[in-house]
Amino acid sequence: MKLLLTSGGVTNPSIRAALEELTGKPVEQCHALVVPTAQWGHPLCGPASVRRLVAAEHDSRHFTGLGWASLGVLELTALPTVGRARWEPWVRDADVLLVDGGDATYLAHWVRESGLADLLPSLTKTVWVGVSAGSMVMTPRIGPLFVEWQGAPDDRALGVVDFSIFPHLNAFPTNTPSAAEQWARDLDGPAYAIDEQTAISVVDGVVEVVSEGEWTRYGS
Secondary structure, eight states: OEEEEESSSSOSHHHHHHHHHHHTSOGGGOEEEEEOGGGGGSTTOOHHHHHHHHTTOGGGTTTTTSOOSEEEEOOGGGHHHHOHHHHHHHHHHOSEEEEOOSOHHHHHHHHHHHSHHHHGGGOSSOEEEEETHHHHTTSSBOOGGGOOOTTOSSSBOOOSSSSEEEOSTTTSTTOOHHHHHHHHHTSSSOEEEEOTTEEEEEETTEEEEEESSOEEEEOO
């Protein structure tokens, strides 16, 4: 699977160009599924924020509102009840999975429980576009700072990549460079702090930072 891990979505021409390079065609020709699941695990999210995401309203213009050829919803909590034979073709037919933010540990739980985790290695042409927790879920650890789901046993995520991500750098009063530096010190591996104008592309293990903003790498 190809990864485009962002903080705030496809917010500038450089990130959009990276997305279209990964998909091999314009956004307008891509069929996308949006995954809102992480929102259910975060106390600041709920029905209204999920509605805005799915309806591609103005505050989702850098994500679901990019002008996809088609946009469907893939709710991971529902998948175990309908069976893999039904939902797997939906995933395989999609060019892009748009995986939204919320709580990354909750999202990691449902990626596994739904069976999607088992399918990911075979989706060699599919592009996973993450926003915030939708990006962090691919990392080994998100750091205790970002765990909001009360059911989380720890801060571990899927570990598809070998680095961690501190999103929304300078977007909120708490997400300062000094906070990111402290967060990185508490982890035991490489990490990136990225702002809303930055993405991390990962293809076949090759990592590339795409940015028109600010970012910092920590560790070796």
